[in-house]
Amino acid sequence: MRRLFQILALCSIALAAPSQRANHVLHEWRAAEPVGWVKSRRAEVEGIIPLRIGMKQQNIHMLEDLIMDVSHPDSPSYGQHWTPERVVDFFAPSESTVSAIRRWLAVAGFAEDQLRLSPNKGWIELNATVAEAEWLLDTEYHVYEHPSGEKQLGCHSYSVPEHISEHVEIIRPTVHFNSLVPEDPTRLHKRANPNHLGQPSSIYGPKTNGVKVETKPSLANCDQFITPDCLRALYNFHYTPKATAKNSYGIVEFTPQAFLAPDLDLFFQNFSSTQVGQRPILVSIDGGVVQTIAQSFSFNGESDLDLEYAMALTNPQPITLLQTGDLVEGAGFDNWLDAVDGSFCTFEGGDDPTQDGIYPDPLAGGFNQSESCGIIKPPFVVSVSYGQDEGTATHRYATRQCNEYGKLGLLGTTVLYSSGDNGVAGFGGVCQNSSGLDDPGGGLNEIRFNPGFPGSCSYVVSVGATQINSGASVNDPESACERIIFSGGGFSDIFPMPSYQEAVVTNFLKEHPPPYSAAQFNNSGKARGFPDLSANGANYVIAIDGLFELVFGTSASSPVVGSMITMINDARLAVGKRPVGFINPAIYSPKFAHAFNDITTGNNPGCTTDGFTAVKGWDPVTGVGTPKFDKLLPLFLGLP
Structure with missing residues (x-):
């Protein structure tokens, strides 16, 4: 038939x-x-x-105005986030x-x-x-x-x-091209170079210089070894949560990337002793599992890093682990969005066979149940330490997914993404030629910068990376990260400049015009600039596969900033207020300017150039700077 x-x-x-x-x-x-x-x-x-x-x-052209209405600190509707039903009906x-x-x-x-x-x-x-x-x-x-x-x-x-x-x-499925390939879980350990969208080794992910840490880290050597105490000292990040039962912080990981329980305990034994034995709250999305079959930096580095620091910096706040995708098929960005927002399933970019895991998974050993659609309320903060080159996403695909992040902002969720680790270049240092095509080599006039996505989306908080300079202390100014990795940043080729950053980005282009032509980057003066802010991304001490090792990356910076926003939400929830939601309109406003350490040294090289330069004010290397938690807390707490 x-x-x-x-x-x-x-x-x-x-x-x-x-x-x-x-x-x-x-x-x-x-x-x-x-x-x-x-x-x-x-x-x-x-x-x-x-x-x-x-x-x-319908009404998607109104999204920016609507999110500004509930997110700008001067708005009378600040914090009056929408219900999921209202979002669905309106759009x-x-x-x-x-x-x-x-x-x-x-x-x-x-x-x-x-x-x-x-x-x-x-x-x-x-x-x-x-x-x-x-x-x-x-x-x-x-x-x-x-x-x-x-x-x-x-x-x-x-x-x-x-x-x-x-x-x-x-x-x-049509032209979108980030393949997610079925895997036999018994062969995971044989995969030297995973290519799943969710794999940190194929996108941003932490990098390591291979140094095993044997010296006892302390505040005296934070220029060599970053620990939770170093971060607290750097950003005056001292706060004991009071409303943990009301609050929520989600960390997204993509199977087969997974933490190892002994690694968490090893880290806690040294840096947060009361947390030994604690684990994140596992939310299995589309068969997501914390696998232990494959153990290596590629399979455990990202998840160990994210959870060790997010848990230590927000203790005793429970952390929700959004473990996404089964061992056979894997997953992409849209799968975790499905899980936190039921309206996103097969909507706004959901379930693309060329991008995402499609469930039920018909392959042997795969997740044979329906897709995880709306199985959990969106956490108030979500940190995602993964990304892709903007050039690998079509304009329509990227725009549709970006709009979903805007809708999460309307619902009251802060979504943070790492800005990338290759400066103005894309993953692996790949740039584009003058026609916008991937081009691993070429001369200065043939290479175009390769911005990252979703960090270039106007409705996410894009987080760059800084470093403590050699010989400096936690009391000295940081610079843009130039150790092992370079802070991802630049200007989008897809998204227009949002109204909340018009003043600072226009000022950057006027006062510090980059020495590059339109053939190298979108210098129209009308493009979304990123990152939005930064945090330290160099020399993190993590417990990984039973040893301590140093790692580097904006994938470290994102969960650290997420931890600060989570604690700010705690303070607001404790006095009966709502979470802050989308923070960009606030952090770009003049009244918040003094709440950031302005980073004025360093570059983010790539594509045979020095990239952009960190300068006074916002720049496409470190954004508005690194947070001063003790200044941000009262500012956000003072809002309605």
């Missing part, structure tokens, strides 16, 4: 196709295939594709959009019972054969392969009828 239906459906599409295809317009495309991937063959025409059509949302696509897309699919031969409208009306889902999808979207699907053996299905571009284009934001 299925075969008969496919034949009938294809005939129906073929009959309808001439009038539709004649007026198709290009909707989304890739400039080139990502480095290392090659098109190997056409996809099997009878293969099934889970098509997801993301519909144009749901119009009935005319839903009807237009349904009619298009009906004419193309898809029966009504093949279509499913997501609960918030954001997506229309249908399963189609490759042949059906190719006719519908006027495209060709191919199998792409990587030298590592990974494969994925995708197309180079796709089109939709002109009268439908205004109703469609994005269709998946």
Whole structure:
């Protein structure tokens, strides 16, 4: 029967196709295939594709104004965050959009019972054969392969009828290209260079110089060994939480990245003795597990780092571990967003087979239950120490996901992302050529800077990295991190400058114009600049695989800043106020300027340049600077 239906459906599409295809317009495309991937063959025409059509949302143009209304310190509505129901209703696509897309699919031969409208009306889902999808979207699907053996299905571009284009934001799977590849968990230890989106070794992640720590760290040698006490001294971060039962702090990790319990205890024995035996609260998303099969820096470094410092700095605040993806398939950013916001499932960028884990997982040993959709209330603070190059995401995909972070801000959640570890370059030092294509080498005039995402999204807090200079103390000014890693920063090629940073970014470009042309970075003066702020990212002492080791990265900076915001939320909750939510409008406002240590030395080199320079005021290396917790706390506590 299925075969008969496919034949009938294809005939129906073929009959309808001439009038539709004649007026198709290009909707989304890739400039080139990502480095290392090659098109190997056409996809099997009878293969099934889970098509997801993301519909144009209503009122999305109002999102920035709405989030400013509840987040700007001068707003009379500060802290009056929205309910999930209000967010869904306000941004749901119009009935005319839903009807237009349904009619298009009906004419193309898809029966009504093949279509499913997501609960918030954001997506229309249908399963189609490759042949059906190719006719519908006027495209060709191919199998792409990587030298590592990974494969994925995708197309180079796709089109939709002109009268439908205004109703469609994005269709998946199509051109988006961050592959998540099924793995046999028994072979994890053989994987020397994981390529999952969630793997810190393939994106930002902490780096190590291989030094094993044998000296007893103290405040006297924080320039060589960063510990929780060093961070408390650096940022006057002294606070004992009072409202832990009301508060929440989430750390996102992507399986197979996982902490080791003995590592936590080893760290606590040395730096927070009352916490020996404590563990984060595990929330398993799409079969996420704290695996112990593979033990190495690549598999344990990020999670050990994040949890050791987040738990120590907020003790006794319970930490929620959002462990995302099963051992077989893995996961991407959209999977953890699904879990904290049920309206995001198959909506606003959710569930893309080329980006995310798709559940139930049909592979042997995979998570065979429904996707984890809305299984936990969004924590008040979420820190994510992962990212990707902005150039690997299409504008439509990045914009749609970015808007979801804005909606979390409306709900009262602070989302922090690491800004990157390669200065103005992308992961692995890869830059772009003048056409915006990945280019691992070339001359100065041929290389374009490669900003990171989601750190470039206007609705997340992008966190850069600083360092204590050699021979300096915790009382001396820090500089931009130039040890092992370079603080990621620059200007987005996708997102416009948000209103909250117009004054400081415009001032930077006027008073300290970078010595680079428009061919090297988006110097229009209208682009989102990042990072927003910074914290130390060098010489962290972590317990890893039974030893103490030094690590470096903005992936260390993000959970530290998240810990400070969590304690500020505690103080507000303790007196009956709400969490701070999206903090960028506040930290960029003049009244908060004195609450940051301005970083004025250092660069973030990359792409055969010195990158940008840390200067007085905001800069695309360290943002507005590093927090002075003792100044930030009363400022936020004084807001409604």
